Amino acid sequence: MEHNIGHLRKSYEQDQLRLQDIGDDPIAFFHLWMNAAQQHPQIEEANAMSLATVDSNGRPHTRVVLLKAYDAEGFVFYTNHNSQKGRAMAQNPKVCLSFFWPALERQVRINGSITMVDVPTATAYFETRPRGSQLGAHASNQSQEISDPSELEKNLKELEARFAGRSVPMPKHWGGYLVKPDEIEFWQGRPNRLHHRVRCRLVDQKWNMSYLAP
Numbered sequence: 001m002e003h004n005i006g007h008l009r010k011s012y013e014q015d016q017l018r019l020q021d022i023g024d025d026p027i028a029f030f031h032l033w034m035n036a037a038q039q040h041p042q043i044e045e046a047n048a049m050s051l052a053t054v055d056s057n058g059r060p061h062t063r064v065v066l067l068k069a070y071d072a073e074g075f076v077f078y079t080n081h082n083s084q085k086g087r088a089m090a091q092n093p094k095v096c097l098s099f100f101w102p103a104l105e106r107q108v109r110i111n112g113s114i115t116m117v118d119v120p121t122a123t124a125y126f127e128t129r130p131r132g133s134q135l136g137a138h139a140s141n142q143s144q145e146i147s148d149p150s151e152l153e154k155n156l157k158e159l160e161a162r163f164a165g166r167s168v169p170m171p172k173h174w175g176g177y178l179v180k181p182d183e184i185e186f187w188q189g190r191p192n193r194l195h196h197r198v199r200c201r202l203v204d205q206k207w208n209m210s211y212l213a214p
């Protein structure tokens with residue numbers, strides 16, 4: 001191939017991962033790893049995650065979105081319901097999330113199905129967003145073709161005038177998705193590519209943990 005980047009290689013040596021580290025609650029363990037990522041000076045946007053969806057033709061798509069809340073119920077992000085991902089999730093609720101925190105040599109992968117966040121909860125979150133982001137949610141028909149990005153600036157100016165002096169309501173086409181996990185895999189990089197992997201599977205409301213070969 002024209003561009004060979006096979007020399008890019010890093011040895012992972014920082015930590016290890018054992019079943020007893022995770023215990024019986026993978027969400028609590030995720031919380032520990034998420035806190036470590038947030039506190040790490042070399043990690044920006046620890047909450048950025050790849051979201052994979054599958055559209056009605058069976059074609060997969062990934063893109064980055066921001067995790068905004070999580071607990072034993074699942075993992076929440078916000079987006080435009082009419083976007084490519086919104087349309088895909090309306091057809092197929094199964095999604096996959098993945099985090100990669102290079103400075104910690106860690107990856108987390110979460111499989112599950114989405115449900116919609118209720119409108120009052122989404123509205124409460126929308127109201128915490130900066131006004132510019134609130135207007136932006138109105139200004140952009142996410143994932144639609146546009147003739148030029150200047151269209152968006154024009155939309156924004158019109159919206160600034162329309163909502164001048166009052167709060168910006170949450171658009172009907174915008175809201176949150178809760179990913180209810182049924183499988184969570186934790187990956188810790190190790191020397192010689194003998195990484196440590198633990199898969200947590202939800203069976204009859206109980207998490208079962210196994211090591212996986214790297």
Ligand SMILES: Cc1cc2nc3c(=O)[nH]c(=O)nc-3n(C[C@H](O)[C@H](O)[C@H](O)COP(=O)(O)O)c2cc1C
Pocket residue numbers: 045048061062063064065066067077078079080083084085086142143
């Ligand atoms: C760091 C980062 C964070 C992002 N966060 C979000 C988000 O929380 N929600 C969102 O709709 N798009 C977010 N995006 C944009 C998406 O990656 C994507 O471009 C957009 O949602 C349209 O995706 P779609 O056409 O596949 O629906 C983010 C992008 C990056 C790089």
